[in-house]
Amino acid sequence: MLNKIKLTEIVAEEFGTTPNIIRGKSRTRRASYARDALAYVMHLHNCTHEEISRLVNRHRTSVTHGLDRIQARLASDSQDCVVYCKALEDVCTEADVQIKYKTNETIEED
Numbered sequence: 359m360l361n362k363i364k365l366t367e368i369v370a371e372e373f374g375t376t377p378n379i380i381r382g383k384s385r386t387r388r389a390s391y392a393r394d395a396l397a398y399v400m401h402l403h404n405c406t407h408e409e410i411s412r413l414v415n416r417h418r419t420s421v422t423h424g425l426d427r428i429q430a431r432l433a434s435d436s437q438d439c440v441v442y443c444k445a446l447e448d449v450c451t452e453a454d455v456q457i458k459y460k461t462n463e464t465i466e467e468d
Contacts, residue, residue: 366380368399368453372392382415393424396413397414399450432459433459
């Protein structure tokens with residue numbers, strides 16, 4: 359597993375933001391999307407919700423909701439979600455994890 363700092367940098371670069379914004383208080387769409395992506399990649403690296411919440415400076419339940427939003431975006435066909443999922447796939451590739459898609463209440467690997 360890449361370290362948490364490197365994962366944060368990878369996500370920040372792909373989503374056009376900075377690690378400080380991801381960890382900060384910003385509630386912009388860009389910051390929120392990047393924060394959710396970082397939580398997802400860390401989740402795929404078997405980090406706990408508590409570990410993720412400490413890194414992104416959010417409550418554990420916020421991390422859980424973010425992961426739920428990721429699954430909804432992965433299942434959606436809207437253009438906004440397609441662009442987001444492409445960026446998420448690029449992050450997962452660089453972070454050396456395999457993205458997982460949720461279909462019919464089961465998790466399938468790409």
